[in-house]
Amino acid sequence: MQKLTMTALVFSLALATGQTQAQDKVDSLTQKVDETAQKVDGINEQLSTLSGDVAILKGVKLSGYLQARYESNDSSRNGVDTIGNWSANRNANNFYIRRGRMKVTYQPLPSSKYVFYLDASKQSVSLKEAYLELYKKAGQHSLTLTAGQFNYPFGYEIEYSSSKRDFPERSLAENKLFKGERDRGINLTWALPKTAKFNLGLVQGWGIEGSEGKSPTWYDPTAAKDVIARAKFGLGKVDVGFSGYWGKYYDAGKAATSGSSSWYDSNNNGLVDSSEVTTKAPTAAVPPTEKDKTRFGIDAQYYLDVLPMGGTAIKGELFIAKDFNKNTKDSTADERGWYLWVSQTIGKKFGAGVRYDYWDPETDNNYKTATSDDATGTLSLAAHYFWDAHVRITAAFDAPRLLKENSKFSKSDSDKDDNRFTLQFQYTL
Numbered sequence: 001m002q003k004l005t006m007t008a009l010v011f012s013l014a015l016a017t018g019q020t021q022a023q024d025k026v027d028s029l030t031q032k033v034d035e036t037a038q039k040v041d042g043i044n045e046q047l048s049t050l051s052g053d054v055a056i057l058k059g060v061k062l063s064g065y066l067q068a069r070y071e072s073n074d075s076s077r078n079g080v081d082t083i084g085n086w087s088a089n090r091n092a093n094n095f096y097i098r099r100g101r102m103k104v105t106y107q108p109l110p111s112s113k114y115v116f117y118l119d120a121s122k123q124s125v126s127l128k129e130a131y132l133e134l135y136k137k138a139g140q141h142s143l144t145l146t147a148g149q150f151n152y153p154f155g156y157e158i159e160y161s162s163s164k165r166d167f168p169e170r171s172l173a174e175n176k177l178f179k180g181e182r183d184r185g186i187n188l189t190w191a192l193p194k195t196a197k198f199n200l201g202l203v204q205g206w207g208i209e210g211s212e213g214k215s216p217t218w219y220d221p222t223a224a225k226d227v228i229a230r231a232k233f234g235l236g237k238v239d240v241g242f243s244g245y246w247g248k249y250y251d252a253g254k255a256a257t258s259g260s261s262s263w264y265d266s267n268n269n270g271l272v273d274s275s276e277v278t279t280k281a282p283t284a285a286v287p288p289t290e291k292d293k294t295r296f297g298i299d300a301q302y303y304l305d306v307l308p309m310g311g312t313a314i315k316g317e318l319f320i321a322k323d324f325n326k327n328t329k330d331s332t333a334d335e336r337g338w339y340l341w342v343s344q345t346i347g348k349k350f351g352a353g354v355r356y357d358y359w360d361p362e363t364d365n366n367y368k369t370a371t372s373d374d375a376t377g378t379l380s381l382a383a384h385y386f387w388d389a390h391v392r393i394t395a396a397f398d399a400p401r402l403l404k405e406n407s408k409f410s411k412s413d414s415d416k417d418d419n420r421f422t423l424q425f426q427y428t429l
Helices: 002-058 074-078 172-177
Strands: 060-073 094-106 112-121 124-138 141-151 182-192 196-203 226-235 238-251 260-263 277-280 289-304 312-324 332-346 350-360 376-386 391-402 420-428
Touching (some): 172 312, 172 332, 172 350, 238 312, 289 332
Antiparallel strands (some): 060 094, 060 420, 094 112, 124 141, 141 182, 182 196, 196 226, 226 238, 238 289, 289 312, 312 332, 350 376, 376 391
């Protein structure tokens, strides 16, 4: 009986011990499961954060280009002696950075986009563009509203990137009429794919580099904003555009000045001789005024692919403008400008371009002042070598000429040598 009791006791103790060990294993396994779940939750949280970061990065696009340039200009021969004045440019042969552009575009959704565009050139950094775009599509029609600082929607050459252009600079007419190529405002674009595109904008009218030599400002001194419009049509191998600009120019006027007289005893006789007295008459105040300014443009591009060496493009643009005439103070200047540009690719490694650029700041000879020879004609030649998919090396030659009265090509007797040779190395992202 005692043996049976002992056997039962031992069996009970063994069973209790087994149950305790089994419970300990279950508790340990449960703890490990909980720890693993916590680790998984941590990983999921990190993945969620990483997914958000990746989504942001997917919406970011970086683009831009750098132009390192050597320029040699004949104007060095026409300079004056500037000994003692280190700030004067006695040498027009220089190495410099013409454009160092970096553009950041952020578009996480197809309905909107944000753009920020900086330029580091020569010795300064400036803001070129900063705008947002809102998109709306209805069938084949698409509407885009741009607000901020952006390119003037005028003509072909303004919006054509300097990284793609054959020549170092844009035409003289474009540079005179649209200094800086950009302004602040809003622009509505209505587009039909491959058929037509229409722009209607409202801009400050002062530009980002000032107007008529005035300092750049973030505000426009004129009371009204300027209106700009463009219509572009795709006709197969030919694209044609029409542009218009209507705005105001601000003339600050002048304050009144009082008359004055001064005497210098040039013969030292102590007497006031009439020839020794200088008199300056008083002038009346000229009140500030606003003058009309208009620009109209026609542009066309014809693309050919018939030559065995590569593609050909023929491009042209005409500018007709009226501006405040600084010479007469009571009229507007009739301005004309145009260019004809032929571009040719030669295989996959070479390219070339030729352009004639004409600009006349006053077509009416009745308002010409110092000389009637004030129009400029510039012949530009360019040759390209494409080092790789990112690098283009360009050698260009520009020959500007002061033209005879009413001539489009003949050089004036007053023309000075200012031919320019440019060697440029460009890297494009």
